[in-house]
Amino acid sequence: MAVDVLQSLEIIEVMENFISRIRPPEEIRSKLDIAYAIEDQSIIIFEIRPKFQAPGAVIKSPIAKITFVKAKNHWKVFWQKADLKWHSYKPKPTVKTIKEFTGLVEKDEYHCFFG
Numbered sequence: 277m278a279v280d281v282l283q284s285l286e287i288i289e290v291m292e293n294f295i296s297r298i299r300p301p302e303e304i305r306s307k308l309d310i311a312y313a314i315e316d317q318s319i320i321i322f323e324i325r326p327k328f329q330a331p332g333a334v335i336k337s338p339i340a341k342i343t344f345v346k347a348k349n350h351w352k353v354f355w356q357k358a359d360l361k362w363h364s365y366k367p368k369p370t371v372k373t374i375k376e377f378t379g380l381v382e383k384d385e386y387h388c389f390f391g
Contacts, residue, residue, distance in 0.1 A: 283344070287319060287374055294378040295321075310339075317344040319374070321381060321389075340365075340381045340389045342374070351377055355388040 291312050299310050309324040321340045327333040341354040341362055350372055353365040367386055371377045381389050 284314070287314060290374045290378060291319065294382070298382060311336075317346075318342065319377075338362075340377075342371070342377045345370075353377060353380065 295310055295312060299305065300308050307326065310321065311324055312319055312321045319342050320338055323337045323339060325335050325337070327335050338356050341356075342351040343354070344351050348370075350370045351374065352370055353368060354362040355365050357363050365380070365388060368380055371380065384390050
């Protein structure tokens with residue numbers, strides 16, 4: 277089930293502010309950029325880079341993900357390991373708000389999201 281309209285507005289506001297703070301300078305965004313996507317009840321943050329051997333193509337590499345659990349009214353936090361699978365973020369597996377999640381990603385205390 278997808279998030280409701282009110283949640284969507286909050287998600288967009290928080291995520292747009294977050295992305296604008298962490299995006300690289302405009303002059304290098306053609307080589308590296310950061311974006312997010314809302315997929316059903318999840319939000320995924322990813323890097324965008326040109327594909328090395330295909331100049332016109334881009335690669336989207338996921339950085340972090342949260343999924344809303346309506347029954348518990350919280351968000352589950354995930355990060356992607358080298359095996360390309362999503363794993364629970366053990367230092368803080370759940371958060372109550374999207375803002376709390378963006379704070380975790382921005383701080384990246386354990387170097388799980390940005391390496």
